[in-house]
Amino acid sequence: MDQKISAVERQSWVDSFGATVSIACAIQCAIFPLLIGVLPLLGLGFLLGDEVETTFLVTAIVLGISSFVMGFRNHRRMYVFLFLVGALTLIFVGRQLVDQQLELPLVVSGSLVLATGHFVNRRLCRLCAECNPMQSAALE
Numbered sequence: 001m002d003q004k005i006s007a008v009e010r011q012s013w014v015d016s017f018g019a020t021v022s023i024a025c026a027i028q029c030a031i032f033p034l035l036i037g038v039l040p041l042l043g044l045g046f047l048l049g050d051e052v053e054t055t056f057l058v059t060a061i062v063l064g065i066s067s068f069v070m071g072f073r074n075h076r077r078m079y080v081f082l083f084l085v086g087a088l089t090l091i092f093v094g095r096q097l098v099d100q101q102l103e104l105p106l107v108v109s110g111s112l113v114l115a116t117g118h119f120v121n122r123r124l125c126r127l128c129a130e131c132n133p134m135q136s137a138a139l140e
Helices: 004-034 051-077 080-097 101-127 135-140
Strands: none
Touching: 004 051, 004 101, 051 080, 051 101, 080 101
């Protein structure tokens, strides 16, 4: 029983971290281009590079995939993967298939969809009586 509790806590932690990284990615994509003139003066010009954006995106995607797979093992709700597929589609289309005018809204939207998926996955794991023994005790 302690293993199940720690699995839910670990899942919750991964979803929280994943949502944080996804939101940070959206903020970085949306706000940092507005600060192009200021960041180099503060010695933070490296934050404007593609490497930082790529690092945020890859970290958010890896956390999303691992978190949703772990959550699916617990609550068996397949629709959570729709958030992942939608987010990955928006990010891929924004980064690869459209011009620069549409890149920003698509990538930011994809990051926010991924963060929403983390919140939904976390809620499903907390409400699932099978993977959260405290929830099943409350139902009885």
